[in-house]
Amino acid sequence: MMVCETESKTFSADTFAARVKTSEPLEGLNIEPNLLQKFKVEPGIKVKLGNIDPCYCANHVSHETALPEMLSQLHKMDQLQNLMYAERKHSVLVVLQGLDACGKDGVVRHITTGMNPAGCRVVGFKQPTPQDLRHDFLWRVHPHFPARGEVVIFNRSHYEDVLVVRVHQLVPVHVWSKRYDLINELERLLVVENYTTVLKFFLYISREEQLARFKRRLDDPARRWKISEADYREREYWDDYVQAFQDMLQKTSTQHAPWFVIPSNHKWFRDLAVSQIITRTLEGLDMQMPETAVDIARIRRRYHAAELEAKAS
């Protein structure tokens, strides 16, 4: 049974953001093993979720020990995203999936702490509207893909169309079973046409941890708005979801758009892992600050003239 102590330590967003801005990347930290390699699902590999420990937290023991690295990651992410925004060549799509209460909202909060909101958007996908349902299943996602220079985070995504739709048989098998290839093709389009880096995170929690989080939602008035009857109904389909997630991971983790399975019973470890993977990926993009379009020598002369004038007056 996968039970472990979880911490719900949170910082006020302001305090945390201030610490990110002032913290320099630290040398000699207790750096994680390369989580990008560790959690990446190699294409075609069958993932047995039962073999993965959702309490895993590498060489960290607590939120406190992980905090310096978390701050350092966010600081780096902030700088790299700024570079991406300035360069306007690459873009990043982050996809978050997982069972109810797995922490998709928490990850959004965490990673956007290390980003300038001007270059970052979050898009949530709920039940399709009647208009969505009159189109193909990818119609509603396409307009939200990132433009060059942008990071877009999907809180749920087109993958619901091979998850909830499959589990509840909302369309026949012959329809949803073709969708894996269609999704792979669409994601390939993003990569080859628009320099988009696609990173997909499956946040994996245990059944016991989900129930503990549902209890916290009941007990804490600040979390009650999240409670829904549907959470309990979906929980009854746990095994069907596990099957659907395993197939999704096997069929849609590709070289161009890999899935990562993130052990997420520890919220702080989940955040650390996702931010480390995003940061390492951004570091590998070989981004360059664009050349300035203006004549710097001429502008410098104008600046000196203005400075002299200011001193004289």
Ligand code: AMP
């Ligand atoms: P939440 O993310 O908790 O606000 O819930 C959103 C709900 O919308 C979840 O129950 C999803 O399963 C559901 N949903 C999202 N996309 C689809 C879809 N394509 N078809 C059916 N239900 C969906």
Ligand code: MG
């Ligand atoms: Mg929900």
